[in-house]
Amino acid sequence: MSTNPTTIQAETWTTLPPHFRHLRTTSDHSQNQKRGKPLDSFLEGPIYVADLALLFVTDIPYGRIFSIDSTATWSVVIEYDGEPNGLVWNHLTRRILIADFKQGIMELDPVTKELEVLVARYHGERFKGPNDLVMCSDGRILFTDQGMTGLQDPSGRVFMLHPSGRLELIVGNGPSPNGLVLNQHESALFVAMTRDNAVWYVPFMKDGAVLRIGRFSSYYGIGGPDGMAMDAEGNVLVAHSTLGMVFVHKSNGELIMKIRSPVGVNTTNLTWGGEDLRTLYIVESETGTILKVDWHCPGWLVRDSNVEESAV
Numbered sequence: 001m002s003t004n005p006t007t008i009q010a011e012t013w014t015t016l017p018p019h020f021r022h023l024r025t026t027s028d029h030s031q032n033q034k035r036g037k038p039l040d041s042f043l044e045g046p047i048y049v050a051d052l053a054l055l056f057v058t059d060i061p062y063g064r065i066f067s068i069d070s071t072a073t074w075s076v077v078i079e080y081d082g083e084p085n086g087l088v089w090n091h092l093t094r095r096i097l098i099a100d101f102k103q104g105i106m107e108l109d110p111v112t113k114e115l116e117v118l119v120a121r122y123h124g125e126r127f128k129g130p131n132d133l134v135m136c137s138d139g140r141i142l143f144t145d146q147g148m149t150g151l152q153d154p155s156g157r158v159f160m161l162h163p164s165g166r167l168e169l170i171v172g173n174g175p176s177p178n179g180l181v182l183n184q185h186e187s188a189l190f191v192a193m194t195r196d197n198a199v200w201y202v203p204f205m206k207d208g209a210v211l212r213i214g215r216f217s218s219y220y221g222i223g224g225p226d227g228m229a230m231d232a233e234g235n236v237l238v239a240h241s242t243l244g245m246v247f248v249h250k251s252n253g254e255l256i257m258k259i260r261s262p263v264g265v266n267t268t269n270l271t272w273g274g275e276d277l278r279t280l281y282i283v284e285s286e287t288g289t290i291l292k293v294d295w296h297c298p299g300w301l302v303r304d305s306n307v308e309e310s311a312v
Contacts, residue, residue: 005248005255005256005257005258006256006257006258007257007258007259007260008257008258008259008260008293009259009260009261009262010246010259010260010261010262010280010282010291010292010293011262011291011292011293012262012263012289012290012291013072013281013290013291013292014068014072014074014289014290015287015288015289015290016041016043016059016066016074016288016289017074020041020059020064020066020074020076021040021041021288022040022041022062039061039286040288041059041061041062041288042059042060042061042285042286043057043058043059043060043066043268043283043284043285043288043289043290044057044058044059044060044084044085044086044227044268044269044283044285045057045058045084045085045086045087045098045099045132045227045269045283046087046269046270046271046281046282046283046290047087047088047089047096047271048271048272048273048274048281049089049096049110050273051094052067052110053069053070054067054068054069054110055067055068055271055273055281055290056068056077056087056096056110057087057283057290058084058085058086058087058098059084060083060084060085060101061083062079063079063080063081063082063083063084064076064077064078064079064084065077065078065079065084065087065096065098065108067110068290077108077110077113078108078113078115080115081102081103082098082100082101082102082103082106083100083101083102083103083129084098084099084100084101084106085098085099085100085101085130085131085132086098086099086130086131086132086133086143086144086179086227086269087099087133088133088134088135088141089135090107090135090139091135091302092139093107094109095107095108095109095110096108096109096110097118097133097135097141099130099131099132099133099143099144100130101129101130101131101146102129103117103120104117104118104119104120104121104126104127104130105117105118105119105120105130105133105141105143105161106118118161119161119165119167122145122157122159122167122169127145127147128145128146128147128148128149128155128156128157129145129146129147129148130143130144130145130146131143131144131145131146131177131178131179132144132178132179132180132227132269133180134180134181134182134189134302135302136182136186136302137186137302138163139163140160140161140162140163141160141161142158142159142160142161142170142180142182142189143158143159143161143180144156144157144158144174144177144178144179144180144191145157145158145159145177146174146176146177146178146194149174149175149176149177149195150175150176150194150195151175151195151196153175154173154174154175155172155173155174156171156173156174156175156176156177156193157169157170157171157172157174157177158170158171158174158177158180158189158191158202170189170202170210171191171200171202171210171213174191174193174196174200175193175194175195175196176193176194176195176196176224177191177192177193177194178191178192178193178194178224178225178226178227179191179192179225179226179227179228179238179239179269180192180228181228181229181230181236182230182302183230183234183251184230184234184300186204186302187203187204188201188202188203188204189201189202189204190202190216190228190230190236192224192225192226192227192228192238193224193225194223194224194225194226194241195224196215196224197218197219197220197221197223197224197225198215198216198217198218198219198224198225199215199216199217199225199228199236199238200213200214200215200216201213201214201215201216216236216249216253217236217238217247217249217253217255219238219240219243219247220243221240221242221243222242223240223241223242223243224240224241224242225238225239225240225241225247226238226239226240226241226267226268226269227239227268227269227270227283228270229270229271229272229280229299229300230299230300231272231295231297231298231299231300232297232298232299232300233297234250234251234300235248235249235250235251235256236248236249236250236251237249237259237270237280239267239268239269239270239282239283240267241266241267241268241285242265242266243265243267244260244261244264244265244266244267244284245258245259245260245261245267246258246259246267246270246282259280259282259293261282261284261291262291263284263287263289263291264284264285264286264287264289266284266285266286266287267282267283267284267285267291268283268284268285269282269283269285270282270283271299272295272298272299272300272301276298277298277299277300277301278294278295278297278298278299279292279293279294279295280292280293280294280295280299
């Protein structure tokens with residue numbers, strides 16, 4: 001790693017309004033994942049949909065998905081019996097894909113509010129608890145099945161859902177697989193293994209097989225890496241869940257920058273938006289805050305191979 005990475009501070013853009021906050025301890029998310037800690041919200045999974053000029057985020061414990069417009073006005077898109085976490089825009093169906101810890105992989109029409117479950121089982125058994133997902137240009141969906149796995153139980157999984165409906169197991173020994181991002185050629189996948197406090201590098205062979213998975217980067221602290229993003233230069237941006245920081249690495253793993261949160265330590269996810277995808281949005285979960293950074297180059301999002309538009 002670089003001995004002197006640049007450090008910058010993100011700025012606060014908007015915060016979840018008080019009338020959307022519900023301080024309770026009764027949610028499954030609060031009881032099981034936060035050990036009973038009361039939460040008025042826990043935001044995650046940001047995506048920016050250019051067609052609608054809206055940023056979408058999830059609220060895990062209360063089963064809500066919010067939209068935020070350019071004036072920082074918040075609206076509830078949908079509230080349902082689930083624990084939505086990661087989001088990604090499906091450029092083929094023009095819908096939002098949801099990794100839901102409780103319900104599985106879902107798809108939401110942001111206009112009609114129609115919501116459906118795409119897949120919830122593997123070989124007849126329920127998932128452990130999906131966390132995040134990303135799309136390939138040809139419509140394949142990669143997602144993490146984190147559940148309550150960790151170093152005590154390294155059985156978290158990464159799946160690939162093919163357009164045909166076939167579900168393929170890619171990784172089966174993950175200690176808490178979380179965020180993920182594809183490289184620009186879709187020849188390798190970066191997976192945040194939160195309880196290993198590392199990002200794993202998962203290369204694909206020409207026939208689609210996975211061989212020689214390794215650690216791309218390692219961290220410290222009581223949490224670990226969460227959501228990730230990539231910019232047009234191939235830099236990998238990693239949000240750390242308990243350090244209030246985004247680590248920026250070159251494609252070879254060298255640490256070149258740290259982005260600090262001004263409001264808390266739970267930086268959990270991030271995405272690109274704005275004009276030319278030059279705005280980096282970062283979610284600070286426990287304070288319900290959306291941060292932003294003006295980036296020096298465009299962000300990278302998977303594109304439909306048949307058109308020249310970005311995935312969102």
